[in-house]
Amino acid sequence: MTKDNSQDQQPQGLARGLTNYGDMDFSVYLRNSFAASMGYSREVLKKPIVGIANSFSGFNNCHRHFPEMLEAVKRGVLLGGGLPIEFPTISLGEVFLSPTSLKFRNLMSMDTEEMIRAQPMDAVVLMGGCDKTVPAQLMGAASAGIPAIQIVAGPMMTSRYEEERLGACTDCRRFWGKYRAGEVSTAQINDIEGRLATTSGTCAVMGTASTMACIAETLGMSLPGTAAIPAVHADRLRAAEATGLAAARMIERPILPSEIITEKSVENALRVLLALGGSTNAIIHLTAIAGRLGIPVSLQKLNQLSDETPVLVNLKPVGSHYMEDFFFAGGVGAVLRELRPLLNLDCMTVTGETLGDRLETETGWVDRRVIASAAEPLEPQGGLVALFGNLAPRGAILKRSAADERLFEKEGRAVVFTSLEDLAARVDDPELDITADDFMVLQNAGPRSASGMPEAGYLPIPKKLSSKGVKDMVRISDARMSGTAFGTIVLHVSPESAVGGPLALVRTGDRIRLSVKNKSIDLLVDEAELERRRAELPPQPSTANRRGYDKLYAEQVLQADEGCDFTMLQPVKG
Known part of the structure; x- marks a missing residue:
């Protein structure tokens, strides 16, 4: 690699990057005088x-x-x-x-x-x-x-709750799941709340x-x-x-x-x-x-x-x-x-x-209870896998090391929530038509959505299922998931719903096939029907009524597979 020596060619210290008043000597003089007001000696300022x-x-x-x-x-x-x-x-x-x-x-x-x-x-x-x-x-x-x-x-x-060791925030989610399932009382969850992060x-x-x-x-x-x-x-x-x-x-x-x-x-x-x-x-x-x-x-x-x-x-x-x-x-x-x-x-x-x-x-003792050897790994393959298919043409992510492998090769019926508000309103409705074999699908939670791609991919198990002991089920979204979370959760579906990605075309009752072995996720709906649904999609939301950084974000943010950075912050080519 050819080393960039531009750093060496610039002045050092306070003489670097002078404010331009049209007279560089004056700029040095003025900067030093104001730096002196902070109690620095002349020698220190050099x-x-x-x-x-x-x-x-x-x-x-x-x-x-x-x-x-x-x-x-x-x-x-x-x-x-x-x-x-x-x-x-x-x-x-x-x-x-x-x-x-x-x-x-x-x-x-x-x-x-x-x-x-x-x-x-x-x-x-x-x-x-x-x-x-x-x-x-x-x-x-x-x-x-x-x-x-x-x-x-x-x-x-870490902290303690009775005989259990606690650490934010995986244990936050674990105990909240127990609370939703009725296994932990309100008094207990309030006590745990004060012990998770100490x-x-x-x-x-x-x-x-x-x-x-x-x-x-x-x-x-x-x-x-x-x-x-x-x-x-x-x-x-x-x-x-x-x-x-x-x-x-x-x-x-x-x-x-x-x-x-x-x-x-x-x-x-x-x-x-x-x-x-x-x-x-x-x-x-x-x-x-x-x-x-x-x-x-x-x-x-x-x-x-x-x-x-x-x-x-x-x-x-x-x-x-x-x-x-x-x-x-x-x-x-x-x-x-x-x-x-x-x-x-x-x-x-x-x-x-x-x-x-x-x-x-570098050498040192290794606790093999915590860090396994490559010869005897915890799992033979990496913790993350990217999935591709007609539901995620540019990819989606599954944390397979934190998921239930019994759900890795599965076809299920989609139960769709069209937004975070829709999810919050209906997920615990006793009349919600859902079983543990269904796939929960959340739309409009990606980077260009109004929600800005929150860590909402960890969709809560509906109470009607969690109260019966259901701990995991397939969940799919264009949102993110906290690194402290777990479950069979497909995330970062790209392109996202808000820009008309295939996830926006899913309807409750559709069949979806997940295959971790084949690294695939597909919506089992024929192309003609998808085209019909695509034609019915509403236009992308206008940014005309947005201002400031909110407007900048809405207009500049890239998709998940591009890191959700801004277009204008990419390197200038040529």
């Missing part, structure tokens, strides 16, 4: 600058400990001879955003990119953790094109946040061994300090995100995702991150890798353990060592070493 993108927010419980982490990052930057300067960006607290956090991921990526580009910094530390913050920061940094390094929040520690940090299971942390480490964008450290562990602060030091050192030996995030490192990340049995959301995020550098992520390629890559990690929602167990069991490094024969070892990392260099020297 140092190279490490910006710290801080996504702390009172609306983000995952980042509650960021003030302490921030001080550790600054300490590391100072040790490396740099000047640390923190700057805020918007933050995306997963459960505090409406209609859904995905809608604001691209906004945060734009904020991150533009603030990195606009402000004088020679390298940047990205402080994130909650589900959409890490992909947003990596997307922004990839586009900004200066040395960048990720430090994640780390997972929560420390700072991200969800304690292999949900989207932990999956993206592992992907960032695998890509080489964060320091080795840092993805799984619990948020409240002293090692998390040591990792923050080491990250600040690494960022300062990257100024002297610049390594750009484009040198780290490559087709080969993205393939490595996909393999680790499959071995983790990680979040379905990670496919969308990794596609968006790679897309910022013009790297396509093919769902056909995903299937090829999935056939070759075993599931190795026994964590909820796929298994039985939690992220703190994964950390003590060996973490991402242990998974990478098991996958080594399948990995591209020449991929560069933020340390200046290749992945192969890391694995050459």
